Amino acid sequence: MKFSLRKDRDNATSQADARRTVASTELEPNETTRVGVFLFALIMFLLGFAVVFCATLPWLSLATVVAAVAAGFLLATAFRVAPQWEKVAVLRMGKFHRIAGPGFYVVAPFVEYAAIHIDHRTMTSAFSAEAALTADLVPVDVDAIIFWLVWDAKKACLEVANYPKAVLWSAQTALRDAIGQINLADLSLRRKQIDRELQQVLGDKCEQWGITVMSVEIRDIAVPLELQDALSKEAQAERERNARVILAEVEKDISEMFVEAAQIYDQNPKAMQLRAMNLAYEGTRDGKGVLLAPSSLADSFDVGKLFGKE
Template sequence: MGDFGGIALIFIAVILFFFLISAIKIIPEYEKGVIFRLGRLVGVRGPGLFFVIPMLERMFRIDTRVITMDVPAQEVITRDNVTIRVNAVLYFLVIDPGRAVVNVMDYIRATMQIAQTTLRSVVGQFELDEMLSQREQINHRLQQIIDEQTEPWGIKVNIVEIKDVELPQSMQRAMAKQAEAEREKRAKIIHADGEFQASKRLAEAADVISREPVTLQLRYLQTLTEIAVEKNSTLVFPLPIDLIRPFIDRAYSGVQNDHYSEGGKKPNEARPADGQRRGLFDPMTGLPLE
């Protein structure tokens, strides 16, 4: 009888030991323990060391760190009837572990489904150009809608970002042609504007030269200076026709005099000076040629 009592005591001690071991719970800093007592929620405990009543209380561990979720690519028809594939990334965390356990069966899967549905719904409200240019606005709207829908589950959605937009090949070629045409348009406008400004400057320069003919000769000298700097073996000298016109006129006058002498006409018939008749001026002095 004494041996049986000793075995019973040992058995009870072992049961108490395992009972004590099962009652001790250790929760790390990034988790919370949701406690149910006889099926009723009694609170959230942790982090750290605490005790639960075996067979009467049950604990569920909930991770409170930020969860990163890839939203699979979704086929979306935009408002201008273009079919595209869009994927996104979602960042969320549990702020109320009790509601995350009680109000939804699997809060991660439920958040995933909400994110996919909202992504298709929101992107379909925009045109293709708007979706490509207003990415930040669409991300903010996605975050706001998903956060409102998951708030009863104790979920806080921090960031929603659209990662990639996959366009059909035909649409990519059409957009490339449109971008190329737009660049050519801007190039032609810039070139035409430059020609217009240059023509205005040339008109002003011509007006100055017409008032002061000596400026043309100064410009010739400046051109020679610029050419000489390059150390070229060939030097092109721009010679104004007005400088040699007096010699041409004298030669022409001598030929006419010879012709008149041979024809019996008066060789010294009074005529106005060639320079005065043609309105010629010396480009160096600005005086009329005689």
């Protein structure tokens, strides 16, 4: 018994690890490149180095080489470019000065510096809530994805230390809170509603950081293996109960129809005779069988008696 429980626990752990591995697997990178930015910096460095080196070429020495390297470094750090999707927060003497970019911008050496490069494209971040308890105290693992973007680079730089991490942690906390308010049976049925609630909660919280939450989508809900069998049996029992209820309702309707028919036959004997004739016809119309019936059934074929004629 202990070996079986240990085996089930190991299987559950391995399947949970495999599910997290699949959920965390990302597609092949299809990101834009920053080669142009580094190439521009390299060109600025070579330009500054070449100007100073050529100017001091007749007096070539270690000092002139150091001066050329320093000139190239200063030129590369002073003249910069930012890609179309990027903005740069520039600080002057430790205080916020401006938002530069996209495109060409200048930074005063030793006085200004680029504090952070902020991507203004729509970002997608996957997060999960492992072993989150539902309202009926069932632990579930939920994987979700959030779509968000930075609309105010100044707030993202000054209001929060690490805005991508802050968004993920806030999303994870909000997801746990949403799961804790509903039962396990309602978790899958209310997935879209939970998505909208999470978007509203995160949107209100991230607004102060200059971030807009576009949407939140739950990708996967994993129930522990020890509960899957119980849930399957519960669903099977529920379907069997519904089938029996439907069968009982059908039998009740049929019995009521029989009672109504009996009342009609009792009030009108001719209806009973017509029914007997119909049964006889149904039993012999294929021409392959012989009808065996009591003599009272033969009286039903007396048309004269049926229509009141002697």
